[in-house]
Amino acid sequence: MSGELVPQRRDLRMSDADREAVVARLNSAVAEGRLTLSEFEQRVDGVLRSVTFGEVEPYVADLPAVEPAVAEVxxxxxxxxxxxxxxxxxxxxxxxxxxxxxxxxxxxxxxxxxxxxxxxxxxxxxxxxxxxxxxxxxxxxxxxxxxxxxxxxxxxxxxxxxxxxxxxxxxxxxxxxxxxxxxxxxxxxxxxxxx
Incomplete structure (x- = not known):
């Protein structure tokens, strides 16, 4: 999962749009039943505090890839x-x-x-x-x-x-x-x- 949201250079700083893309994936994971609301809240909090792509990777590493149409808003x-x-x-x-x-x-x-x-x-x-x-x-x-x-x-x-x-x-x-x-x-x- 992380490869689609986290680039090879994990030391790169994230933009607000990058964080929002990760939050969108976590939101989808809740809807799919992959995360509980408590897990979702903890992960979103961590994502919003992350500065680099490397810091955000643990929050999405255990989630499968998502169809591009779902991620696009x-x-x-x-x-x-x-x-x-x-x-x-x-x-x-x-x-x-x-x-x-x-x-x-x-x-x-x-x-x-x-x-x-x-x-x-x-x-x-x-x-x-x-x-x-x-x-x-x-x-x-x-x-x-x-x-x-x-x-x-x-x-x-x-x-x-x-x-x-x-x-x-x-x-x-x-x-x-x-x-x-x-x-x-x-x-x-x-x-x-x-x-």
């Missing part, structure tokens, strides 16, 4: 909806930057099971006369300071700042919401009453 994706519903749910690849354009409809982005290979995800909104809901995985954070609302509202039910040392995704939301709503939250928990 677009850097920027644009989603458009006119008077309809725009929905992403289940296992989908989240790009580094997501541009969402919607008018007179609803947008629902569920990131709980998504493959997020970037530590920070940027979502740029341009929505009018509709609702936008973004559901984050447990532990993720979101900053909406860059969102402008006109005759609408933006509600955030998750922390805005990551905990020190956290490896959970951080989502930065910018853009505009006109005559509509933005809600950023975790999964709803329903209580069952027992009699």
């Amino acid at each position: 677009a850097d920027v994706v644009e989603l458009h909806s006119e008077a309809g519903e725009l929905r992403r749910k289940g296992r989908w690849s989240v790009p580094r930057r997501l541009r969402v354009r919607g008018r007179a409809g609803s947008v629902h982005l569920d990131l709980r099971e998504a493959v997020i290979s970037h530590r920070v995800v940027e979502i740029e909104l341009a929505t009018q006369a509709g609702s936008t809901t973004i559901v984050l995985p447990a532990g993720a954070t979101a900053n909406v300071d860059g969102v402008r609302t006109t005759a609408g509202s933006a509600r955030v039910k998750v922390p805005a700042v990551p905990e020190p040392g956290s490896t959970a995704p951080h989502v930065v939301i910018t853009g505009s919401v006109a005559a509509g709503t933005l809600l950023v939250r975790y999964e709803y928990r329903f209580w069952r009453w027992r009699f």
Whole structure:
């Protein structure tokens, strides 16, 4: 496995993109059942602290090669909806930057099971006369300071700042919401009453 992510010269310094490629592979390994969540968190923490390729190699050495199509994630994706519903749910690849354009409809982005290979995800909104809901995985954070609302509202039910040392995704939301709503939250928990 290491040969595809770690070059021959292990003393070379890694870029942020190099680290993100390794995190993407670890994310895939969790989805495949090769790593537990605890192992994943420990390895991601180590990868993010690594400076050279040699330091990151132990975190991927015991994983098999992955198909190139799985490892490739677009850097920027644009989603458009006119008077309809725009929905992403289940296992989908989240790009580094997501541009969402919607008018007179609803947008629902569920990131709980998504493959997020970037530590920070940027979502740029341009929505009018509709609702936008973004559901984050447990532990993720979101900053909406860059969102402008006109005759609408933006509600955030998750922390805005990551905990020190956290490896959970951080989502930065910018853009505009006109005559509509933005809600950023975790999964709803329903209580069952027992009699």
